[in-house]
Amino acid sequence: MSATNSTIVSLPDQSTASLPKRSYINNESGLLSWLLTGDHKRIAILYLISITFFFFIGGAFAGLIRLELLTPQPDLVASDTYNKFFSMHGIIMVFLFLVPSVPATLGNFLMPIMIGAKDLAFPKVNLLSWYLYWIGGLFTLAALVLGGVDTGWTFTTPLSTHYLNTHVVTAALGIFIIGFSSIFTGLNFIVTIHRMRAPGMTWFRLPLFVWSHYAASLLMVLGTPVLAITLVLVALERTIGIGVFDPTKGGDPLLFQHLFWFYSHPAVYIMILPGMGVISEVISTFSRKRVFGYTAVAFSSVAIALFGFFVWAHHMFIMGVSNYSALVFSLLTMLVAVPSAIKIFNWAFTLQKGSITFETPMLYAFGFMGLFTIGGMTGVFLGALGMDIHLTETYFIVAHFHFVMVGGMLMAFLSGVHYWWPKMTGRMYPESLSKLAAVTTFIGFNLTFLPQFILGYLGMPRRYHAYPPEFQVLNVLSTAGATVLGVGYMLPLLYLGWSLKYGAIAGNNPWQATGLEWQIQSPPLTENFLEVPVIDYEAYDYEWLAKKMDQEVTTVG
């Protein structure tokens, strides 16, 4: 039986299987029952639809940017339009996709189930988060429809406050509001993890997914208010000229960057940490092994969150900060790279002596590990003071953060979406098509962003509408890669939609995974558990699972 040997998928007999009669999906019906729901699972689905919508808008802008850069001349659109493209791409992708991506969808759906709770601590606040997300999203869309904004996602003063005539305040307000959505999500998660764990679910029995969400939530709660303050100051400076950032009024334009990066660097970890949580779950499941060095992985998440707050000035090495502060920030940047390296090696050694299968989530996870290693290592280039001088503000940095955010985070997100898709919908996605998508994404991604490292070392500046002709070959390669990447992202949208109706019935635990979420029906009941679960086993305990399944077979038999 080699066919069954190469996979761990065990589905119920399709001729007799059906979706559970009652689940969170059909518990209530009607649009209002979704829009006014307090159920974390329904809110997660609302989020999933919303962020997918914004992802494809942001992606369309990326496509337009790459299309313009196909030729060295500024021939597709006007410069202002191009500037609006990359600004909208950045704003939408960062604030409306990456920050909420894993926490608000997978985290929202799974975290309460993983700790054995019925819901988050504050279901109504959770719904409020989603509404705030949309109000912020509508402000951003309004800024877009009314003519766009061309500040770049970084809103650098005094450009944003004194020199641009676009809808800066509208966009800033949008991000301000989305920030609160993020703060509320973080708050909700922290309280839930502290107060609502099931009996026996100690901190060190928590799945690593929960640990990484805990770390990310700390960052959301502590970091986002600073962004909110900063954006308010930008808006005030722009409207009534308070002069905090204006040197002619005694303000300091660099202060803006300190404040902005004080949030926006930790924001990178808000984005990547939940993704790391996904990878821990997926690697463990598909190698049938407990994550190697559970404690180290758990604490490295917290370490990343902690150090993440003290590296912000590495975005400003060339801006005339004092040499000594540059030294300190460079050293701390080197230190924050270590926990990431630890994680990569722990995941790799989780595979050792495992019993590995290669379903789609695992392929995405492998892709994550490779791309995140490149992304992380190129971060060390940029953290090294002298090297940063040549590399910063070029395509090297563009490639670097896309390796981390897209190669890392988006791969992790897709891995997680595939992995938990059967749990969320009760149906399987089509396996071979999704494998194709994973491979396409990986190839397309590398083709898009590897040439950008070379471009960056050559010195091609970021945010350039036109560029010297000798950079064209690499830009053409990059654009070609973006096309492949686009296909790689369209595929899941299509087949996942298809699977909602035609996918195989998944059953409770298609992956034979140990997590608490896999021990309940798919899709779960609104109240998750019929009785409060009591946890008497460690996370990733496959022997416990084997025993449990044995018992079930004997009981049924």
Add this chain to the structure above:
Amino acid sequence: MHISPVLWQFLVKWLNASALFPREASTIAPYSDALYFFLLLITIIGLTLVGALIFGFAIRYRRQRNPVATQVEGSTLLEATWTIIPLALFLITFVWGALLYFRIYNPPTNAMNIYVVGKQWMWKAEHEGGQHEINALHVPIGRPVQLTMISQDVFHSFSVPDFRIKREVIPGRYTTVWFQATTPGSYHLFCTQYCGTNHSQMIGEVTAMTPDDYQKWLHTSTSGMSLAQNGERLFTEFGCIACHTGTSQARAPNLAGLYGSKIQLSDGTDVLVNEAYVRNSILSPSSQVAAGFAPIMPTFQGQISEDGLIDLVEYIKSLHTNDRLQQTLVTSQSDEATPKASSAVKP
């Protein structure tokens, strides 16, 4: 497959004309590249290692070969290994990077100075002799050149990739960078900080020339007035001379020999008189008043352009002795006596 020869030639030409690695045209470039190759090496080793582990384990322990997993809790020794080795490598990188940073940002004392003003969307370079250039910079090879830069509006960033240097050009604050070109030629100059509509047009060319050619260029491009001479004119025009007379009963400090010295402020702190201090004292005089003087100087905020401020800085730099100041005083008094020929060109 048959490719048309025309298309083939086009492709070959296109590839030949494309760059893969920047030229090394400054003394700093080899140092930057050395660190780059070191980092590239550890990245490739790290990536190969991670790749080998993933592929190795994936093949060795795939389900077909290893149907039952063996549970392993972890290994303190292994985990310590992959904590300490990366940490050590990153610390080496840190030290190496820091050394390079100080090399790039600490100019040698004998560097010649050129001023650069960034504005939407052009670079203006001002040589001490009064030569001005737009989106171009001529420098001699074999001699350290320091750029003192300031922006008139938004953040810009001065980048010459072939020299491996870059520095943010900030409104309201002088920043500096230095380099020593090694090979004559012309090199890209980019603005790398997004600065609005024509950000990608804020480019120029740095021309590195042999010292002889550079001297020739200086002679042919002079505007007749050095920066200090321009500054002298402004010094009179704005009435600075009325108080900074350099006499003992003057209401304002004597500026002769002031530049580069340390003075005491009225709040008791010491401050080094450099470009930043002079500029700040003109724009917001009350913020740093020299000890023993009343804060009576008016602000010139919004009245003098960055170019004008540079001229004034250069003038004050040139006041090594009181004689030079007295000379200005005399000239200005005689100017007042005679009617002005024409209103002088505003800087």
